[in-house]
Amino acid sequence: MATAAWQPQEDGLKEICGLLEQYRLPTVDQSRIWQQHQGCSQLPDFNNYLAFILCRAEGDAVNIRQAAGLLLKNNLKSNYQSIQPSHLQYIKAEVLPCLGSSDFGVRTTVGTIASVVLQHGGFQCWPELYQALVQCLDSNVYNHMEGALGALFKIAEDLPEMLDSDVPGFADRPLAIFIPRLLQFFTSEHAALRRLALGTVNQFIVLFPAALFSNMGQYLQGLFSLANDSVGDVRKLVCAALVQLLEVQPNALQPHMRNVIEYMLQANKDPDRDVALEACEFWSAFCEAHLPPDLLREFLPRLIDILLDNMVYADDDEALQDEDEDENAPDRDQDIKPRFHQSRIVGSTDGAEEDDDDDDIINSWNLRKCSAAGLDILSTVFGDDILPILMPLVQVRLSTTEDSEWVQKEAAILALGAVAEGCISGLLPHLAQVAQSPEGQLQFDGILTGLLRRILDPHKRVQEAACSAFATLEEEAAEDLAPRLEPILQHLMYAFGTYQRRNLRILYDAIGTLADAVGSELNNPKYLEILMPPLISKWQQLSDNDKDLFPLLECFTSIAQALGPGFIQYAEPVFMRCINLIRTHQVAKADPQSAGVNYDKEFIVCSLDLLSGLAEGLGSSIENLVSRSDLRDLLLQCCTDEAPDVRQSALALLGDLVKACAVHLQPRLAEFLSLAANQLQGQNVKENVSVANNACWAIGEVAIKVRSEISPIVLTVISPLVRILSNTEGLNKSLLENSAITLGRLGWVCPEIVAPHMEHFMQTWCRALCTIRDDFEKEDAFRGLCAMVRLNPGGAVSSLALMCEAIGSWHEIRSKELSSEIAQVLHGYKQMLSQSNSWEQYFGTLDGTLREKLVKTYGL
Numbered sequence: 001m002a003t004a005a006w007q008p009q010e011d012g013l014k015e016i017c018g019l020l021e022q023y024r025l026p027t028v029d030q031s032r033i034w035q036q037h038q039g040c041s042q043l044p045d046f047n048n049y050l051a052f053i054l055c056r057a058e059g060d061a062v063n064i065r066q067a068a069g070l071l072l073k074n075n076l077k078s079n080y081q082s083i084q085p086s087h088l089q090y091i092k093a094e095v096l097p098c099l100g101s102s103d104f105g106v107r108t109t110v111g112t113i114a115s116v117v118l119q120h121g122g123f124q125c126w127p128e129l130y131q132a133l134v135q136c137l138d139s140n141v142y143n144h145m146e147g148a149l150g151a152l153f154k155i156a157e158d159l160p161e162m163l164d165s166d167v168p169g170f171a172d173r174p175l176a177i178f179i180p181r182l183l184q185f186f187t188s189e190h191a192a193l194r195r196l197a198l199g200t201v202n203q204f205i206v207l208f209p210a211a212l213f214s215n216m217g218q219y220l221q222g223l224f225s226l227a228n229d230s231v232g233d234v235r236k237l238v239c240a241a242l243v244q245l246l247e248v249q250p251n252a253l254q255p256h257m258r259n260v261i262e263y264m265l266q267a268n269k270d271p272d273r274d275v276a277l278e279a280c281e282f283w284s285a286f287c288e289a290h291l292p293p294d295l296l297r298e299f300l301p302r303l304i305d306i307l308l309d310n311m312v313y314a315d316d317d318e319a320l321q322d323e324d325e326d327e328n329a330p331d332r333d334q335d336i337k338p339r340f341h342q343s344r345i346v347g348s349t350d351g352a353e354e355d356d357d358d359d360d361i362i363n364s365w366n367l368r369k370c371s372a373a374g375l376d377i378l379s380t381v382f383g384d385d386i387l388p389i390l391m392p393l394v395q396v397r398l399s400t401t402e403d404s405e406w407v408q409k410e411a412a413i414l415a416l417g418a419v420a421e422g423c424i425s426g427l428l429p430h431l432a433q434v435a436q437s438p439e440g441q442l443q444f445d446g447i448l449t450g451l452l453r454r455i456l457d458p459h460k461r462v463q464e465a466a467c468s469a470f471a472t473l474e475e476e477a478a479e480d481l482a483p484r485l486e487p488i489l490q491h492l493m494y495a496f497g498t499y500q501r502r503n504l505r506i507l508y509d510a511i512g513t514l515a516d517a518v519g520s521e522l523n524n525p526k527y528l529e530i531l532m533p534p535l536i537s538k539w540q541q542l543s544d545n546d547k548d549l550f551p552l553l554e555c556f557t558s559i560a561q562a563l564g565p566g567f568i569q570y571a572e573p574v575f576m577r578c579i580n581l582i583r584t585h586q587v588a589k590a591d592p593q594s595a596g597v598n599y600d601k602e603f604i605v606c607s608l609d610l611l612s613g614l615a616e617g618l619g620s621s622i623e624n625l626v627s628r629s630d631l632r633d634l635l636l637q638c639c640t641d642e643a644p645d646v647r648q649s650a651l652a653l654l655g656d657l658v659k660a661c662a663v664h665l666q667p668r669l670a671e672f673l674s675l676a677a678n679q680l681q682g683q684n685v686k687e688n689v690s691v692a693n694n695a696c697w698a699i700g701e702v703a704i705k706v707r708s709e710i711s712p713i714v715l716t717v718i719s720p721l722v723r724i725l726s727n728t729e730g731l732n733k734s735l736l737e738n739s740a741i742t743l744g745r746l747g748w749v750c751p752e753i754v755a756p757h758m759e760h761f762m763q764t765w766c767r768a769l770c771t772i773r774d775d776f777e778k779e780d781a782f783r784g785l786c787a788m789v790r791l792n793p794g795g796a797v798s799s800l801a802l803m804c805e806a807i808g809s810w811h812e813i814r815s816k817e818l819s820s821e822i823a824q825v826l827h828g829y830k831q832m833l834s835q836s837n838s839w840e841q842y843f844g845t846l847d848g849t850l851r852e853k854l855v856k857t858y859g860l
Contacts, residue, residue, distance in 0.1 A: 267279035280370040452470075488514065635657070680695055
């Protein structure tokens with residue numbers, strides 16, 4: 001055969017091996033390697049070389065086998081049709097014996113290659129693969145069995161329908177042969193084989209082919225035998241299978257339902273919270289399957305108690321990551337604005353996609369939320385019948401007097417909110433007890449109505465108390481308020497017409513907080529028709545020296561951020577008035593008589609903050625307004641103002657404008673950057689921490705917007721950032737986080753400038769990176785880490801342990817590209833240090849849990 005005659009040329013093999021080897025090093029010049037790769041890939045037999053390296057490499061080249069295999073997989077995926085048939089035949093012949101390779105990475109890669117090839121031709125084009133899979137499954141040799149199961153899992157994931165299709169020349173569909181064999185592995189002594197087999201079969205539940213239907217009895221028996229498996233991943237798959245079966249084939253489970261429910265109750269208390277979360281999905285699935293409720297009724301006392309327990313915040317709940325910052329919440333809008341803006345930008349710049357991302361980061365789906373959802377849907381099925389069970393449990397939790405038990409109270413209130421809709425009629429007698437806890441009031445229409453009525457009370461003290469309580473509670477009840485916006489707005493705006501000056505200020509706060517809470521839900525014509533005319537009328541009535549403008553400016557800031565592009569219809573007069581206020585009070589500072597008003601910096605601060613809200617809400621739509629104004633020059637003046645709070649708001653606006661319309665700042669960008677950098681020097685930092693914080697944030701925003709154009713000030717900024725990270729006494733968490741992020745961003749956009757200085761700041765920087773929660777800014781900082789390490793790996797060797805801790809601080813890296821870059825950095829160090837037998841010296845000093853996490857995540 002032609003394929004048998006192909007042999008690699010020694011020079012070509014050496015060149016490609018060298019290329020793959022270099023590509024994995026942190027010091028590599030990526031662009032040069034990419035050019036070489038492009039040259040090699042033009043060779044007609046390039047993929048043959050990759051197959052040869054994957055399957056036959058020996059000696060030093062063993063380390064690059066998997067890299068060759070992954071590159072081969074990608075080439076097959078994108079260029080399959082253009083590969084010569086003889087070369088395809090060679091590749092298939094080479095990789096097939098490696099399905100059971102002793103090297104885990106090699107056999108895993110072969111499994112992914114097999115799936116890619118089948119996508120282009122199916123088993124009829126590669127019948128030998130089918131035979132090899134069967135032989136490996138029947139072999140009783142661990143590597144062969146694991147390799148075949150891994151390949152089948154990948155094929156089932158990518159091509160489930162193909163496995164259940166007729167193949168010319170085959171007596172049966174492939175799945176008819178594979179399903180019985182997969183089920184046999186449910187009793188394997190090896191956890192990895194049990195997990196792969198179960199995971200593979202589970203992928204056919206939705207498709208529910210004849211092969212699974214005919215083996216349903218054995219499948220269920222296998223699931224029950226694995227129900228108490230010692231491995232959490234297996235138990236999680238058992239729960240997932242039962243949930244899916246309940247959704248797709250509830251009749252199959254119905255004869256076993258009592259046992260299944262008993263098991264799910266047990267699994268819902270599993271110490272592995274991932275298992276408990278998977279089990280918790282069962283209750284919603286049960287209710288949505290419209291099975292007879294009486295099947296579940298007798299279990300309700302135990303189930304509701306378990307759900308309540310699981311609604312308590314876990315110690316590591318992401319929503320508690322900001323608990324320390326929450327203690328300073330009254331200062332957030334003003335004192336640490338960039339962090340406040342950043343947390344809100346994720347959900348307000350480009351609409352729903354970012355909003356979803358933010359929800360995932362801060363409010364990811366977890367056992368607590370799943371339990372609340374389960375209780376919610378139970379209340380819709382069983383209605384008031386669950387209240388005699390639920391209310392005593394809630395009352396016990398609400399009556400606790402220990403401060404440390406606040407999570408129990410919070411969970412009880414969350415439970416009441418979850419059942420409010422399904423049990424509203426039965427809840428009414430219990431509302432008096434709930435009202436003792438402010439967070440609970442907004443969970444119910446009855447309480448909400450009572451609170452809104454109190455806002456309209458004729459007594460000023462009652463108005464004040466009701467408005468303040470409403471403003472405090474809005475953030476907690478955000479999603480509950482959205483469907484009730486119309487009556488809420490009607491009450492608030494009626495109050496707007498009757499309140500006197502003092503309580504109007506509190507009402508402005510309540511309206512602004514409502515906008516923050518419901519966000520884009522407010523952008524509805526019927527809501528805006530209620531909300532905006534009274535506010536615009538008041539805006540026009542107030543003179544430029546009336547201090548009642550301050551709370552109205554703040555209120556408009558929240559509304560502009562909430563409406564986003566929807567605010568454009570109101571934007572121009574608001575924008576121009578802010579410009580005029582800033583200009584007037586800057587003139588008044590020197591000549592009050594000429595300005596016609598007495599200087600008051602608060603007008604400037606509030607106007608700058610509202611312009612920030614406009615920039616954040618309108619995004620690039622603000623460009624037309626900025627281009628027709630002198631905002632750039634006014635802002636530059638504000639950045640030099642002697643008043644710290646003016647500089648603070650000006651620097652926040654600088655960052656927001658850079659994101660929205662950097663081009664209009666470009667002519668004076670160097671001056672802005674110099675002024676921002678000055679805020680990070682010497683005593684400026686500790687005397688005015690919030691100003692330094694905003695300056696640091698703004699520089700980071702400029703860096704990722706203008707990239708290498710920031711290079712002239714990079715070294716000027718690096719030194720004070722390092723000093724801030726090294727001397728943390730008297731500095732707040734926000735400044736430390738922003739300093740770490742900005743340092744990383746500068747390293748990302750100008751690695752050639754920052755990397756040579758790494759050894760001077762790596763340790764303190766990595767410690768700071770460990771404390772930052774997962775978000776897009778942390779991703780930017782780690783891109784900088786990777787970029788600098790590629791240029792100067794030696795600069796970080798002495799800090800390798802701390803760098804590993806920083807990498808291990810991620811809960812989840814959403815960017816696959818960044819995850820890959822970090823993996824390359826770690827593998828590069830492993831290879832570099834292994835040459836001197838010192839890798840274990842560094843890696844071995846790490847905490848065992850961290851080592852395990854890095855090995856699992858990055859394949860070390």
